Amino acid sequence: MEHILEVKNLNTFFEISQGIVRAVEGVNFNLKYSESIGLVGESGCGKTTTALSVMGMLPDNGFIEHGEIFFEGKDIAKNTEAQWQLYRWSEISMIFQGAMNALNPVMKISDQITEAIKLHEPDSSDKAARERVLELFHLVGLDEKRVDNYPHEFSGGMRQRVMIAMALACRPKLIIGDEPTTALDVMVQAQIIELINDLRERLNLSMIAITHDLSIISEICDIVAVMYAGNIVEIGNVRDVIRQHKHPYAKKLINAFPNIYGKKTMVESIPGDPPNLLNPPSGCRFHPRCEYCLPVCKESSPELIDLGNEHFVACHIVGRN
Numbered sequence: 001m002e003h004i005l006e007v008k009n010l011n012t013f014f015e016i017s018q019g020i021v022r023a024v025e026g027v028n029f030n031l032k033y034s035e036s037i038g039l040v041g042e043s044g045c046g047k048t049t050t051a052l053s054v055m056g057m058l059p060d061n062g063f064i065e066h067g068e069i070f071f072e073g074k075d076i077a078k079n080t081e082a083q084w085q086l087y088r089w090s091e092i093s094m095i096f097q098g099a100m101n102a103l104n105p106v107m108k109i110s111d112q113i114t115e116a117i118k119l120h121e122p123d124s125s126d127k128a129a130r131e132r133v134l135e136l137f138h139l140v141g142l143d144e145k146r147v148d149n150y151p152h153e154f155s156g157g158m159r160q161r162v163m164i165a166m167a168l169a170c171r172p173k174l175i176i177g178d179e180p181t182t183a184l185d186v187m188v189q190a191q192i193i194e195l196i197n198d199l200r201e202r203l204n205l206s207m208i209a210i211t212h213d214l215s216i217i218s219e220i221c222d223i224v225a226v227m228y229a230g231n232i233v234e235i236g237n238v239r240d241v242i243r244q245h246k247h248p249y250a251k252k253l254i255n256a257f258p259n260i261y262g263k264k265t266m267v268e269s270i271p272g273d274p275p276n277l278l279n280p281p282s283g284c285r286f287h288p289r290c291e292y293c294l295p296v297c298k299e300s301s302p303e304l305i306d307l308g309n310e311h312f313v314a315c316h317i318v319g320r321n
């Protein structure tokens with residue numbers, strides 16, 4: 001089997017008192033074994049909702065309205081909670097953002113990781129769980145002597161390593177990183193990126209990385225999906241999308257990073273606001289902000305056009321050229 005994950009025509013919505021938020025609509029992507037995809041786009045474009053759909057962790061008001069999520073060939077989109085428990089953490093796992101909030105401040109790190117192991121491997125003995133904790137510490141580059149420390153005794157970078165260790169505790173095949181390096185200073189960010197790349201290679205991990213930051217995508221991902229208002233507007237190899245992007249939104253997003261390792265000015269540099277997903281624009285959701293908008297863009301939603309080399313773009317204007 002070539003793909004570990006195939007997301008087909010995914011629609012994930014939220015029900016709120018004012019109506020239905022169409023957070024993710026018509027999303028398609030495939031991920032090969034040991035490949036890494038980055039989801040990039042402005043705040044609210046549906047990156048986290050896509051990831052939570054794959055993890056079976058949508059909040060109570062969220063639901064998959066339509067679509068399939070094949071994990072190793074089996075559709076998990078309609079899993080019951082009991083079925084999800086067989087996948088979550090042990091097959092598909094997540095590195096949460098904000099290590100300080102996610103860790104319990106009054107519990108030793110070793111106990112927190114042991115708890116994660118025992119939740120999914122209840123038959124594991126205390127000795128085996130402790131050994132696994134030490135193995136995980138070693139794997140993520142933490143000093144074993146610090147295993148019984150408390151979170152406040154660790155630096156931000158070390159805490160992020162703990163979060164990665166917890167995500168790997170049950171040997172998942174697919175890992176989701178939600179802003180895995182946000183809130184870390186640049187030097188520490190570089191070390192965490194190096195760790196993630198090293199782990200991906202050593203453990204043959206597949207990965208979905210969610211970030212606002214294109215420079216991180218270019219360092220840890222093979223493919224990138226540019227999302228806008230709940231849709232993927234362009235997808236392809238990172239190099240192709242960064243150098244030969246075709247979608248007007250992707251162009252603005254990428255040009256907002258003149259040097260992708262430099263100053264990040266993305267949000268300010270794209271005029272207008274993303275639409276309200278309670279009532280998204282007709283046709284192409286980007287048309288109200290698009291300088292090339294044609295009448296057709298207001299009327300029909302563009303299909304993905306195959307540009308070759310697994311590079312796709314959803315844009316009427318590109319389709320006409």
Ligand SMILES: Nc1ncnc2c1ncn2[C@@H]1O[C@H](COP(=O)(O)OP(=O)(O)OP(=O)(O)O)[C@@H](O)[C@H]1O
Nearest residue numbers: 014016021023042043044045046047048049059277
């Ligand atoms: N629990 C919820 N109830 C209602 N609407 C929600 C809920 N969670 C997310 N949304 C809406 O769904 C849309 C997509 O949100 P999502 O968090 O997936 O975006 P995102 O791209 O991950 O944003 P960010 O970068 O800020 O995390 C937004 O319009 C958001 O307001």
